[in-house]
Amino acid sequence: QVQLVASGGGLVQAGGSLRLSCAASGRTFSNYAMGWFRQPPGKEREFVAGISWSGSRTNIADSVKGRFTISRDNAKNMVYLQMSSLKPGDTAVYYCAADRVPYGVVATTSDAYDYWGQGTQVTVSS
Numbered sequence: 001q002v003q004l005v006a007s008g009g010g011l012v013q014a015g016g017s018l019r020l021s022c023a024a025s026g027r028t029f030s031n032y033a034m035g036w037f038r039q040p041p042g043k044e045r046e047f048v049a050g051i052s053w054s055g056s057r058t059n060i061a062d063s064v065k066g067r068f069t070i071s072r073d074n075a076k077n078m079v080y081l082q083m084s085s086l087k088p089g090d091t092a093v094y095y096c097a098a099d100r101v102p103y104g105v106v107a108t109t110s111d112a113y114d115y116w117g118q119g120t121q122v123t124v125s126s
Contacts, residue, residue: 002026002115006096009120012086016124020081022096022117030054030074033099033106035113036081038092038122048094049081050106059106064090086124093119 008020020036035050049070050059058070067086072079079096097113107113 002098004096004098004115004117006094006117006120009094009122011123011125014087014124014126016086017082017084018086018122020083020094020096020120020122022079022081024077024079024096024098027098028102029077029098031102033104034070034072034079035097035099035107036070036079036094037097037110037113038090038094039119040089040092043092045095045110047108047110050108051079052106053099053103057106059108061108083122086122088124088126091122091124093121095119 003025005023033052036048037045038048039045048061051070051072055072067084069082096117098115100114
């Protein structure tokens with residue numbers, strides 16, 4: 001059984017930074033692309049960033065491009081989301097997710113991911 005545990009969320013002032021972490025276990029982590037999604041209050045879940053199985057390719061949503069970066073450490077079975085210049089509009093529950101198939105492309109839709117972490121709350125105050 002695959003398990004994803006997200007951490008690192010919290011309350012931060014606008015302009016601040018946070019780093020989210022996601023620890024994976026249960027299958028060969030390095031074979032699968034990973035993604036971060038978020039769900040703002042009262043809104044649908046949306047793609048934030050994704051990274052290929054090797055880490056060589058990333059895909060960042062336009063809304064956070066230039067402020068967020070995604071990375072992974074396959075030796076530690078970890079994926080990270082570094083968030084900088086945070087805005088109140090970034091307030092959401094953030095989820096990490098694992099791709100459905102090995103060696104896949106960096107998908108931006110939630111149906112491409114079959115395992116999800118429990119979510120971590122990020123709140124940005126103005």
